[in-house]
Amino acid sequence: MRGMTTDESPGTLSGVRVLDLTDERAIYGSKQLADLGADVIRVEPPEGDPLRRRGPFATDGAGNPHSLYYAFYGSNRRSVVLDLESDEGRAQLRRLALASDVVVDTGRLASAGIDVAALIEEQPALVVVSVSSFGSGGPWADYLTTDLVTGALGGLVATTGDVDTQPLNTYGELNFVTTGAYAAIGALAALRHARETGEGQLVELAAHEAIPSCLEHVLMWAWHHEALPIAESNVLPRRGSVHWSDVYAVMQARGGSIMVTVTPDPAAQLAWLMEKGAEEDLLDPKYHDLLQPRLLTMRMMEVLRDWVAEQAVEELFFEAQGRHFPYGWVLSPERVAASPQLEDRGWWADYEVGDTTVRGPGAPYRLEGTPVASTRRLSAPGTDTAALLDEIGWAG
Amino acid sequence: MARPLDGVRVLDFTHVLAGPFATRILADLGADVVKVVSEARPGNTPVTSYFQMWNRNKRSLALDMSTNRGREIARSLAERADVVIENFSPGVLDRWGMGYAAVAAVNPGVIYVQMSGMGDSGPWRDFVSFAPTVHALSGLTYLTGMPGREDIGIGSSFNDHQAGLHGATVVLAALESRRRSGRGQRVDFAQYELGVALTGPALLDYFANGQSQQPAGNQHRFELAAPHDTYPCAGDDRWVAIAVMTEDHWSRFRTALGDPEWAQDSRFATAADRLEHADELDRQISEWTRALDAYELQARLQAAGVPAGVVQTGADLVHRDPQLAASGYFTTTEDSGAYAAPTPVDRLPLHFSKTPVEQYRAPRAVGADNVVVLDEWLAMPEEDVHAEEAGGTLR
Numbered sequence: 001m002r003g004m005t006t007d008e009s010p011g012t013l014s015g016v017r018v019l020d021l022t023d024e025r026a027i028y029g030s031k032q033l034a035d036l037g038a039d040v041i042r043v044e045p046p047e048g049d050p051l052r053r054r055g056p057f058a059t060d061g062a063g064n065p066h067s068l069y070y071a072f073y074g075s076n077r078r079s080v081v082l083d084l085e086s087d088e089g090r091a092q093l094r095r096l097a098l099a100s101d102v103v104v105d106t107g108r109l110a111s112a113g114i115d116v117a118a119l120i121e122e123q124p125a126l127v128v129v130s131v132s133s134f135g136s137g138g139p140w141a142d143y144l145t146t147d148l149v150t151g152a153l154g155g156l157v158a159t160t161g162d163v164d165t166q167p168l169n170t171y172g173e174l175n176f177v178t179t180g181a182y183a184a185i186g187a188l189a190a191l192r193h194a195r196e197t198g199e200g201q202l203v204e205l206a207a208h209e210a211i212p213s214c215l216e217h218v219l220m221w222a223w224h225h226e227a228l229p230i231a232e233s234n235v236l237p238r239r240g241s242v243h244w245s246d247v248y249a250v251m252q253a254r255g256g257s258i259m260v261t262v263t264p265d266p267a268a269q270l271a272w273l274m275e276k277g278a279e280e281d282l283l284d285p286k287y288h289d290l291l292q293p294r295l296l297t298m299r300m301m302e303v304l305r306d307w308v309a310e311q312a313v314e315e316l317f318f319e320a321q322g323r324h325f326p327y328g329w330v331l332s333p334e335r336v337a338a339s340p341q342l343e344d345r346g347w348w349a350d351y352e353v354g355d356t357t358v359r360g361p362g363a364p365y366r367l368e369g370t371p372v373a374s375t376r377r378l379s380a381p382g383t384d385t386a387a388l389l390d391e392i393g394w395a396g
Numbered sequence: 397m398a399r400p401l402d403g404v405r406v407l408d409f410t411h412v413l414a415g416p417f418a419t420r421i422l423a424d425l426g427a428d429v430v431k432v433v434s435e436a437r438p439g440n441t442p443v444t445s446y447f448q449m450w451n452r453n454k455r456s457l458a459l460d461m462s463t464n465r466g467r468e469i470a471r472s473l474a475e476r477a478d479v480v481i482e483n484f485s486p487g488v489l490d491r492w493g494m495g496y497a498a499v500a501a502v503n504p505g506v507i508y509v510q511m512s513g514m515g516d517s518g519p520w521r522d523f524v525s526f527a528p529t530v531h532a533l534s535g536l537t538y539l540t541g542m543p544g545r546e547d548i549g550i551g552s553s554f555n556d557h558q559a560g561l562h563g564a565t566v567v568l569a570a571l572e573s574r575r576r577s578g579r580g581q582r583v584d585f586a587q588y589e590l591g592v593a594l595t596g597p598a599l600l601d602y603f604a605n606g607q608s609q610q611p612a613g614n615q616h617r618f619e620l621a622a623p624h625d626t627y628p629c630a631g632d633d634r635w636v637a638i639a640v641m642t643e644d645h646w647s648r649f650r651t652a653l654g655d656p657e658w659a660q661d662s663r664f665a666t667a668a669d670r671l672e673h674a675d676e677l678d679r680q681i682s683e684w685t686r687a688l689d690a691y692e693l694q695a696r697l698q699a700a701g702v703p704a705g706v707v708q709t710g711a712d713l714v715h716r717d718p719q720l721a722a723s724g725y726f727t728t729t730e731d732s733g734a735y736a737a738p739t740p741v742d743r744l745p746l747h748f749s750k751t752p753v754e755q756y757r758a759p760r761a762v763g764a765d766n767v768v769v770l771d772e773w774l775a776m777p778e779e780d781v782h783a784e785e786a787g788g789t790l791r
Contacts, residue, residue, distance in 0.1 A: 010577075012569045012570060012572070012573045013569055013572060013573070014573075014576070015576060016572065032562075032565060036569045054618040054619055055617075055618055055619070056597060056600070056601040056604075056605065056607065056618075058600070058604035058605065068597050068600040068601055068604060069597050069618045071600060072596035072597050072600055073596075134719055135719065135723055137722060137723070138718070138719045138722035138723055139718050139719060139722065140698075140718070140719040141719075143698045143703075143705070144698065144701065144702070144703040145703055145705070146616075146639040146641060146703045148614060148616070148624065148626075148637050148639045149637050149639050149703045149704060149705040150705075151637075152626065152635075152636075152637035152705045152706065152707045152708065153637075153705035153706060153708055153717075154708070154713075155708050155709065155710060155712075155713050156550075156552070156554070157626065157637060157707050158635075158707050158708060158709045158710075159550075159551030159552045160540065160548070160549075160550055160551040160552075161541075161548060161551070162542075162545075162547075162548055165542055165548070165613075166613075166614070166625065166626045166627075166628070166635060167626045167635050167637075167707045168540065168541065168542070168548065168613060168614055168626070169540075169614050169637075170536070170540045170550050170554065171535075171536060171539035171540045171594075171595065171598070171611075171617065172539075172594070172595070172596075172597060172598070172617050172618075173617070173618070174554065174594060177558070177594060178557070178558070178561065181558065181561035181562065181565065182561065182745055182746060184565050185421060185425075185561065185564050185565055185568065185746065186746040186748075188565065188568035188569060188571075188572065189400035189401060189425050189568060189746070189748075190400060190748060190751070191568075191572060192400055192401065192568065192571055192572065192575075193398070193400045193750070193751050195572070195575055196403075197398075199750055200750075201748055201749045201750035201751065202748075202749040203746055203747065203748050203749070204746075204747040204749075205745055205746055205747070206723075206745065208719060208720070209720070209723065209725055209743075209745035210745050212713050212720070212725070212742055213557075213742050213744075213745060214554065214557035214558075214561075215552055215557075215710065216413065216527075216552035216553040216554075216556065216557070217552060218552065218709075218710035218713075219449065219710050219713070219714065219740075219742060220445050220446065220448075220449050221710050222709075222710035222711050222713070222714045222715075223714070223739075223740045224445040224448070227445050228445055234710065234711045235709045235710060235711050237633060238551050239551075240547055240548050240549075240551075241528070241537065241547050241548060241549045241551075243528055243553075244552070248526070248528045249547075250532065250537065250546060250547040250548075250549060251547075252547070256546075257532075257546035257547055258532070259528045259529060259531070259532040259537065259549075261526070261528065261529075263526070321520075321523045321524070324522075324524050325524070326513075326523075326524040326525050326526050326529045327529065328525065328528060328529035328530070328531070328532030328533045328537075329532060329533060330532045330537050330538055330546045330547075330549075331532065331533055331534075331535055331538060332535065332538050332608050333535050333538070333539070333595060333598045333599055333601075333602045333608045333609055334602055334608035336533075336534060336535045336592055336595070336599065337599060337602050337603065339533075339592075340518075340519050340520070341514060341515075341518045341519060341520035341588070342589070342592065344517065344518040344519055345515060345517055345518045345586075345589075347589055347592075351600065353604075356604075358600055358603050358604045359603040360596065360599055360600040360603060361592060361593040361595075361596045361599055361600075362589065362593070363589075363593070364562050364585075364589055364590035364593045364594075365562060365563075365566045365583055365584075365585045365589075365590070366515065366583065366584040366585065366586070366589075367566065367569075367570065367573075367581055367583050368581050368582045368583070368584065369570075369573070369577075369579060369580070369581025369582070370570075370573050370581065
């Protein structure tokens with residue numbers, strides 16, 4: 001399969017050693033570094049990482065449950081179990097940090113009494129990425145967060161939901177995906193500087209600051225609403241699937257739902273409706289005022305809603321795409337799993353979970369020179385403890 | 397002061413949001429991002445507020461790519477670039493004579509990132525997409541919303557931002573790989589595959605267990621947690637999110653409520669009980685929250701040790717959030733660029749102790765950097781640049 005490789009090929013980040021001290025807030029960042037081929041070492045407590053207890057689960061041949069959350073977020077790591085309640089465990093953690101290129105942490109160093117500045121003084125090329133909920137100062141520094149609370153305070157929850165629902169969080173923990181993605185960027189940017197100059201550093205990131213940068217129209221509304229012909233105030237209330245531009249919306253078709261838009265070519269969309277005899281009153285000159293193009297596009301969205309309701313969803317989707325209209329069929333996970341596009345591109349990966357192999361998501365990018373491996377292996381807690389202690393010269 | 401990507405040259409053909417957000421991050425980090433724009437394509441210029449949001453810290457080179465001379469200059473620039481990045485449909489750069497093979501033949505170290513909708517192969521290769529399209533096809537729209545509703549989904553172009561973040565990540569990773577091997581590479585980045593990957597645990601659940609997950613409102617997807625929702629507060633459309641993740645949180649939450657009789661009911665004894673009776677639980681909590689100010693409630697619950705936060709709007713973030721204000725998260729550009737005055741910006745959320753990212757320059761007028769960029773990248777004399785401008789290539 002094109003773009004796939006065996007585990008023997010060098011990864012993009014071969015030779016980069018990462019100590020992974022993240023919880024759910026930034027584990028997506030260390031996941032990316034692991035998928036890109038870095039040697040990522042995850043430290044777990046003697047009872048195992050609490051994230052291993054998150055669902056959903058798969059049951060292996062011996063009847064043991066395995067976390068699929070953890071298979072997705074925690075694979076391709078070496079696992080070391082350390083007892084950070086003990087002086088020895090904390091000393092081992094410190095030694096592991098000093099033997100790394102990058103440490104990604106959500107507070108474990110501080111709770112083990114390890115001072116980051118002293119670490120970097122001892123190993124000047126070390127990069128430490130420190131991820132917190134709200135930052136190290138300010139009135140909310142000690143607040144607790146979860147993905148829902150991060151999305152609420154960060155502004156994403158307010159955009160999602162409909163006029164007749166409460167504000168909604170996105171599927172899963174996508175606010176922490178954003179946070180983790182920034183953590184990976186911080187790690188790799190600081191690593192480049194360290195490679196070029198020998199100078200490591202501390203990189204700090206707050207989940208609360210990650211979210212507002214990824215809100216598309218929201219800050220544009222807050223800052224530039226007076227310049228936007230379609231903004232009535234500095235806040236656009238949630239309104240289901242209707243995009244801020246008004247010209248994308250999910251509509252009900254026969255047999256399913258479909259995201260319909262008149263962009264990027266309303267004239268071609270109108271021609272299609274005319275071809276089908278479905279243009280209703282769209283040719284009325286009142287909709288064709290060159291100074292007010294939205295009169296046409298807004299009416300076209302109404303006409304489309306009626307027309308789409310009569311169409312079979314699958315045929316409509318493929319006909320629209322055949323005409324280069326960016327319609328999108330609303331698909332469930334079951335249908336996504338059957339995508340001919342993903343199959344043809346050999347996109348899926350194999351997740352080794354206990355003694356079974358489960359198909360799951362491949363990488364979000366295809367590096368043709370240093371492909372991401374197509375296997376994700378989930379290590380049992382402590383699998384690599386002895387080897388790692390040996391590598392850092394720990395004479396137990 | 398040094399920035400992490402000093403000396404990295406990026407030739408930027410991106411437009412709309414996904415690609416420009418990737419190059420915004422690279423530019424913030426100190427890369428020399430040269431954005432190729434043209435008065436012939438006014439949608440991708442500073443006249444729109446949308447462009448204004450995503451194109452700070454980049455230099456502006458005006459190049460009419462419909463002309464042979466324009467493409468010739470672009471090819472020369474690609475020879476000297478560390479990174480070439482675009483988010484067209486597949487095939488556009490090939491038609492300009494600057495596909496990966498052509499560029500790599502003269503610049504083997506180039507990192508060449510193509511952020512198309514579907515990727516450069518497969519039966520859907522030529523499908524066109526914006527973020528709402530990708531959300532629909534990937535399962536993100538289906539999974540985000542209320543049970544029985546397929547018409548909610550994420551209320552902004554989330555996947556475009558993710559594409560930008562992942563695009564920047566893959567550029568940085570490829571730079572590290574090149575440092576070791578001396579070789580660049582092409583990256584075929586499908587925004588659709590990214591969207592699908594973001595539903596990871598749901599897909600694994602399907603393949604392992606045959607479970608096709610359903611929309612579930614604000615219910616936690618990976619743990620038993622209740623109450624776990626947004627609740628109405630006093631005022632017009634004000635809400636607070638409350639996330640009781642543990643029995644300790646529940647005990648603290650009950651205390652904060654004043655331990656009313658209903659909360660002692662056995663139907664609410666454990667997380668599983670509370671989930672089973674979530675409708676009644678949420679109704680009781682809403683009765684309590686409805687009379688209270690959202691920010692006061694947040695402070696009260698946080699003081700009690702319960703994760704809670706106001707559902708903040710963009711106006712709240714900019715004008716009210718004391719935490720963002722304390723960290724100086726919002727600032728204005730140091731210059732006016734293409735505009736009459738400096739423009740507001742949200743800072744890159746990464747705080748580097750040795751290479752701080754503190755330069756924020758406004759998006760530039762079309763072609764404002766023609767002379768300096770063509771001098772630095774191609775050693776083109778200024779009079780030649782002006783001749784090309786007059787001739788219509790650099791516009």
